[in-house]
Structure formats: C-alpha cells, structure tokens
Amino acid sequence: MxxxxxxxxxxxxxxxxxxxxxxxxxxxxxxxxxxxxxxxxxxxxxxxxxxxxxxxxxxxxxxxxxxxxxxxxxxxxxxxxxxxxxxxxxxxxxxxxxxxxxxxxxxxxxxxxxxxPRPALEAVLVPKDSAIKTVADLKGKKVAYNKGSNVQYFLAKLLEKHGLKYADVQSVFLPPADARAAFEKGSVDAWVIWDPFLAAAEVTLDARLLADAQGVVNNxxxxxxxxxxxxxxxxxxxxxxxxxxxxxxxxxxxxxxxxxxxxxxxxxxxxxxxxxxxxxxxxxxxxxxxxxxxxxxxxxxxxxxxxxxxxxxxxxxxxxxxx
CATH class of the missing domain: 3.40.190.10 (Periplasmic binding protein-like II)
Known part of the structure; x- marks a missing residue:
C-alpha cells in the first residue's frame, strides 16, 4: 500500500x-x-x-x-x-x-x-535491515511517534524496562502518516505505532517488529x-x-x-x-x-x-x- x-x-x-x-x-x-x-x-x-x-x-x-x-x-x-x-x-x-x-x-x-488489554496492537518498528536488534540499541537513535498518544506512554515504559531513560532517545514527534513517510525515507531509526498502521507497515513495508507492548503496558x-x-x-x-x-x-x-x-x-x-x-x-x-x-x-x-x-x-x- x-x-x-x-x-x-x-x-x-x-x-x-x-x-x-x-x-x-x-x-x-x-x-x-x-x-x-x-x-x-x-x-x-x-x-x-x-x-x-x-x-x-x-x-x-x-x-x-x-x-x-x-x-x-x-x-x-x-x-x-x-x-x-x-x-x-x-x-x-x-x-x-x-x-x-x-x-x-x-x-x-x-x-x-x-x-x-490489547498490547499486541502497538509496537516499535525498525527497517528490515536495521542494525538495531534490541531495545537497548535505541539509545541515541531517532524514534518517531505521536506526541501525547498511547504509544508515547508505551515507549517511556519500554525504555524503562530495558534500563534506558526516556531522554535516551531522540524523540521525533510526528502523526502516523508523516511518521510512515519519515520511516520509509530513513530519516528516523524507529517508529512507535499502533494498528492498523502497524499492520500496514509490516505488510507493505516489510518493517521488522522490534518489540510490542506485551509485558510492558496493557493498551x-x-x-x-x-x-x-x-x-x-x-x-x-x-x-x-x-x-x-x-x-x-x-x-x-x-x-x-x-x-x-x-x-x-x-x-x-x-x-x-x-x-x-x-x-x-x-x-x-x-x-x-x-x-x-x-x-x-x-x-x-x-x-x-x-x-x-x-x-x-x-x-x-x-x-x-x-x-
């Protein structure tokens, strides 16, 4: 798509x-x-x-x-x-x-x-061939997500769970359509998003799911x-x-x-x-x-x-x- x-x-x-x-x-x-x-x-x-x-x-x-x-x-x-x-x-x-x-x-x-609870419906995505393999690898990286939304809370708790602070990533505040464009162009390293955008990126962009919200937040x-x-x-x-x-x-x-x-x-x-x-x-x-x-x-x-x-x-x- x-x-x-x-x-x-x-x-x-x-x-x-x-x-x-x-x-x-x-x-x-x-x-x-x-x-x-x-x-x-x-x-x-x-x-x-x-x-x-x-x-x-x-x-x-x-x-x-x-x-x-x-x-x-x-x-x-x-x-x-x-x-x-x-x-x-x-x-x-x-x-x-x-x-x-x-x-x-x-x-x-x-x-x-x-x-x-629907924790599988939101996740952090990275490009298929990204060098980012774990949540800890997000440190210092540009992460796109919608400010003030459920995924901002998810990201904060995910980073905390993996020993990182919220400020350890470079937050790029973008609504889903703009975040998808930035993700496709490679101008951000990761994208935190929810369904159906999440599913669309997995199906049409072959994006790799780094971590979903299971075990982190309920959503x-x-x-x-x-x-x-x-x-x-x-x-x-x-x-x-x-x-x-x-x-x-x-x-x-x-x-x-x-x-x-x-x-x-x-x-x-x-x-x-x-x-x-x-x-x-x-x-x-x-x-x-x-x-x-x-x-x-x-x-x-x-x-x-x-x-x-x-x-x-x-x-x-x-x-x-x-x-």
Whole structure:
C-alpha cells in the first residue's frame, strides 16, 4: 500500500494529531439540540461502535425504554470528548490517552467500560535491515511517534524496562502518516505505532517488529459517558455495553467476517486488517478500581513528562460505577 493511500483514508491520523493538545483547546463547538424524552447520542469512530450502528440491534433494545438513538461520526477521540464536554454527545469510544487530557482539561468524563488489554496492537518498528536488534540499541537513535498518544506512554515504559531513560532517545514527534513517510525515507531509526498502521507497515513495508507492548503496558480502549448522563441513565449504559460485548464476542468467533467489515470501514486492504484482527483480544469489561489504576499510572507518567498541566485523580471519573 502506498503512503498516499494510507494518508487519504486513515480515520486514526487526525485523532492522533488531535491527541497532542488538550481536549478543549481550539476545537469547534458542537450545538446540543433540544430533546424531548430520553435520548442516547453516540459519538463513534470507525470501529465496533460503527459495526453496532449498522446492525440496528441497540435501537431495538432501547425502544421499549422509550430511548431514541442518534449517531455522529468523529475522526478523533479528543474531538469526541470535547463534544461530550459541551453536552452534544452522551457516549463514545476512545483510547487510553485522550481521556487523560480531557480530564486534565476539566471535562465531565465518566469511564463506563473498557476493552480487554490489547498490547499486541502497538509496537516499535525498525527497517528490515536495521542494525538495531534490541531495545537497548535505541539509545541515541531517532524514534518517531505521536506526541501525547498511547504509544508515547508505551515507549517511556519500554525504555524503562530495558534500563534506558526516556531522554535516551531522540524523540521525533510526528502523526502516523508523516511518521510512515519519515520511516520509509530513513530519516528516523524507529517508529512507535499502533494498528492498523502497524499492520500496514509490516505488510507493505516489510518493517521488522522490534518489540510490542506485551509485558510492558496493557493498551486498553475505553467507552465513556458524562458523569451526569451515566448517573441518570444507568439502565441505558448497561444495555449499550451489553450490545457492544455481543459484537465483541461475534468478532472473536468470526474473525474473517470481522476483518471484511472493518476493512470496508477503514478503507484498507483485507490482508492488512487480517493481521490486526488476528492479534486483537476482543471483549468488553466493566470498569474496576484496578483498571482505573492503570489509567492513573498513565496520568502520572504524562504529568511527569509535562504533557498535562496538573495531576489528576482518575477515580473522579468513575461515576460510582466501579465493579
């Protein structure tokens, strides 16, 4: 696949670029229309929520409760969270990092569910013939990654695990499409990236995987609401999570069909998506104190790296929903 092909279609690129700023900085306002009766306004990226939307089963489950569902597609987790902040959506999906920025910026975020850990979906790549053979060999090298994203946290912890400091590498902050271009040209020595970019580089560039996040960080995804909505509509939230878990279980049992559906959503060749789907751990789990402690460690790390302006207590976003 060409770089331009990836650049045209990526739904993740703009999300990653947006994750380098606080969720309330410089984003457009999202007007919240007046509603009568109960409504669930979902902000979805192109993933399992989009699959759920296409099936219509959530609307069927919520109809007896008198709840209407509306959908708005977003290309970035931080923009979703800004829409939540101004009251335009009630539910959405996001990675580990954007909620940290959103909470630090004062958004009324509530974690309502999490995916299973997916550490195989992010990794450090080097060119096939690179002299870099171990993580320790990264010392002094130019490493490209998206600032403020999940992979920045992964890199910091990976270096620590191998006896290096975060400052021991030359960080080159680039969004995924630009990082891929730099990687192809050889202007960086390594690239820290996530799926489906990771799979695309392995399949189309023959890039070598130096280390993934297994044994380093968990790399979960999260479903969120607002504190107010979650507290007033617990029955609705539970039904959404139940339907999402059904989609998860279907994907786990029908990976080829899931890859076909996601390939169409992502605009990527199926062999690339096959690689990603094969290493995805599917499943939705309730929020627990232990899971939020994982987020707290990320928040503390980002504060130490001066990526957020203040310390936050992630438990403030629990909405009384700890399992």
């Amino acid at each position: 060409s770089h331009s092909s990836i650049n045209r279609r990526q739904f993740v690129t703009r999300a990653a670029a947006a994750a380098t700023v606080a969720a309330t900085a410089g984003l457009a306002a999202f007007p919240a229309p007046a509603q009568t009766g109960r409504v669930l306004r979902i902000g979805n990226q192109k993933g399992l929520l989009s699959v759920l939307k296409g099936r219509g089963t959530l609307e069927q489950r919520l109809a007896p409760l008198g709840v209407k569902v509306s959908w708005t597609e977003f290309t970035a987790g931080p923009v979703q969270l800004e829409a939540l902040n101004v009251g335009s959506i009630d539910f959405g999906d996001v990675g580990e990092a954007p909620p940290i920025f959103a909470q630090a910026a004062g958004a009324p975020l509530a974690y309502v569910a999490a995916t299973q 979960r995804g999260y479903y969120f609401s607002s504190l107010d909505y979650a507290n007033r509509n617990d029955d609705v939230i539970k039904l959404v999570i139940d339907e999402l878990n059904k989609v998860d279980q279907w994907a786990a049992a029908h990976r080829d069909a899931a890859a076909k559906e996601l390939a169409a959503l992502w605009g990527l060749p199926k062999p690339v998506v096959d690689k990603s789907v094969a290493r995805t751990v599917y499943g939705t789990t309730p929020i627990t104190r232990a899971i939020l402690q994982e987020q707290q460690v990320i928040a503390d790390t980002f504060f130490e790296l001066k990526l957020i302006p203040k310390k936050i207590n992630v438990l403030d976003a629990a909405a009384g929903r700890l399992a």
